[in-house]
Amino acid sequence: MPNYEPVLLRNVGVENARSIDVYRSRGGYRSAEKALKQMSPDDVIDEVKKANLRGRGGAGFPAGVKWTFLPKDRKRTLLCVNADESEPPTFCNRVLMEEDPHQLIEGTIIAGYTTRAQIAYIYLRVEFHEQFHILQKAVDEAYAAGLLGKNILGSDYSLEIYLHRGAGAYVCGEETGLIESIEGKRGWPRIKPPFPAIEGLFRQPTVVNNVETLANLPHIIERGADWFLSIGPPGSSGPKLFCISGPVNRPGCYEGPMTITCEELIMSDEYGQGMRGSVPVKAVFPGGTSMGVLKGDELGMKMDFDDPRNYGLLGLGTAAAVVVNAETDIRLVLRNLARFYALESCGQCTQCREGTSWMYRIAQRIENGAGRVEDLDLLEEVAGRMGMMPGLSICGLPDGATFPVRGVVQKFRAELEERIRNQDPGKVEAVLAVLN
Ligand SMILES: Cc1cc2nc3c(=O)[nH]c(=O)nc-3n(C[C@H](O)[C@H](O)[C@H](O)COP(=O)(O)O)c2cc1C
Numbered sequence: 001m002p003n004y005e006p007v008l009l010r011n012v013g014v015e016n017a018r019s020i021d022v023y024r025s026r027g028g029y030r031s032a033e034k035a036l037k038q039m040s041p042d043d044v045i046d047e048v049k050k051a052n053l054r055g056r057g058g059a060g061f062p063a064g065v066k067w068t069f070l071p072k073d074r075k076r077t078l079l080c081v082n083a084d085e086s087e088p089p090t091f092c093n094r095v096l097m098e099e100d101p102h103q104l105i106e107g108t109i110i111a112g113y114t115t116r117a118q119i120a121y122i123y124l125r126v127e128f129h130e131q132f133h134i135l136q137k138a139v140d141e142a143y144a145a146g147l148l149g150k151n152i153l154g155s156d157y158s159l160e161i162y163l164h165r166g167a168g169a170y171v172c173g174e175e176t177g178l179i180e181s182i183e184g185k186r187g188w189p190r191i192k193p194p195f196p197a198i199e200g201l202f203r204q205p206t207v208v209n210n211v212e213t214l215a216n217l218p219h220i221i222e223r224g225a226d227w228f229l230s231i232g233p234p235g236s237s238g239p240k241l242f243c244i245s246g247p248v249n250r251p252g253c254y255e256g257p258m259t260i261t262c263e264e265l266i267m268s269d270e271y272g273q274g275m276r277g278s279v280p281v282k283a284v285f286p287g288g289t290s291m292g293v294l295k296g297d298e299l300g301m302k303m304d305f306d307d308p309r310n311y312g313l314l315g316l317g318t319a320a321a322v323v324v325n326a327e328t329d330i331r332l333v334l335r336n337l338a339r340f341y342a343l344e345s346c347g348q349c350t351q352c353r354e355g356t357s358w359m360y361r362i363a364q365r366i367e368n369g370a371g372r373v374e375d376l377d378l379l380e381e382v383a384g385r386m387g388m389m390p391g392l393s394i395c396g397l398p399d400g401a402t403f404p405v406r407g408v409v410q411k412f413r414a415e416l417e418e419r420i421r422n423q424d425p426g427k428v429e430a431v432l433a434v435l436n
């Protein structure tokens with residue numbers, strides 16, 4: 001995007017950007033000081049509400065509104081920073097933690113002050129070894145500088161930050177799975193209500209926010225809600241990180257306004273720089289895989305919170321686009337998707353446990369060359385009978401499992417049918433013998 005000035009990634013490429021001295025020399029921690037010394041928690045909530053900062057963790061729920069769900073007469077508040085980042089193929093949080101850890105710590109201080117949290121846990125998936133050490137070093141520096149611990153910057157606000165590493169499960173990114181995991185239990189999502197704001201971690205009022213959501217806070221406090229609203233379309237304001245992976249010329253994590261289209265993300269010089277070998281696009285999963293799929297002729301979709309629904313998608317999700325080129329067999333894509341969700345279902349709910357495994361077995365049969373055209377209807381039927389939307393599950397994992405599977409079956413039905421019709425009958429028998 002020409003003339004877009006990076007906000008969240010502004011320190012990327014700056015020498016020693018992870019150190020507290022460099023962060024502070026570039027204006028870092030001034031917003032935390034402003035919030036603590038010049039604003040009341042309600043002032044911060046009003047500013048964040050006015051900015052309409054929508055959560056970047058997937059659901060797009062407004063952060064300021066979420067904070068107001070905490071009981072007014074609470075004695076304690078706990079803050080959980082969701083750095084699980086388990087949605088394939090998403091790596092925006094990783095880049096933020098790696099490149100600019102103090103930005104996240106500053107956002108955490110502001111959110112902690114606003115919600116009156118005394119303790120914040122940053123929950124990282126186990127694979128984030130390097131990011132864990134980078135963050136821990138930054139947290140130590142912040143303590144040494146009086147930015148964490150008792151009476152931050154001479155104010156009467158105190159905050160402790162603990163880093164907590166999960167064991168690496170997709171479902172631990174779901175906020176109540178994450179809470180269970182911090183409590184030292186198996187990361188099984190909880191039945192809601194009660195929602196975490198009322199009864200969360202250690203049964204105390206709890207706020208769960210995503211890394212990128214919190215990284216926006218210092219900038220809203222510094223530059224104000226009107227500045228934030230001036231970036232991006234109405235309803236999708238502020239800077240946004242987008243990931244792009246797959247056979248594009250320049251995969252990576254980029255920042256821009258949510259006015260960009262999926263096509264710009266793939267093709268423009270500022271982002272993906274086009275398809276490798278100029279092979280056309282067959283499909284794109286623009287919001288992480290769980291939001292659903294676009295066909296190659298649907299790339300005009302805007303990467304904002306609202307437009308994805310016009311294309312049959314669940315939402316913007318994590319804004320991490322995975323691109324599939326025209327040379328890829330769509331059966332492979334289908335099987336790979338179905339496998340991931342079948343492996344990651346925690347197994348508490350029958351429809352999710354059985355349904356995701358059933359979809360995987362059908363997709364596997366189709367990929368192995370032993371599918372039946374009726375399998376496509378069966379996949380759609382199974383997908384229609386799972387998830388929170390029909391009220392059949394504890395968490396949203398099965399909704400995220402069915403949207404891409406159903407999307408692939410509906411949007412690529414002709415290709416799937418053709419592949420099934422052209423299967424080698426001898427191979428069908430052989431494969432069925434193994435599978436049965
Ligand atoms: C199966 C599943 C996995 C999730 N994984 C993540 C994750 O890795 N990171 C994240 O921030 N949110 C994830 N979420 C969403 C969280 O439950 C929660 O909405 C989010 O952390 C709230 O932060 P936000 O309001 O700042 O977006 C997941 C949800 C589900 C259903």
Ligand code: SF4
Binds near residue numbers: 345346350352353394
């Ligand atoms: S919906 Fe699936 S992942 Fe979520 S709690 Fe139930 S079984 Fe576990």
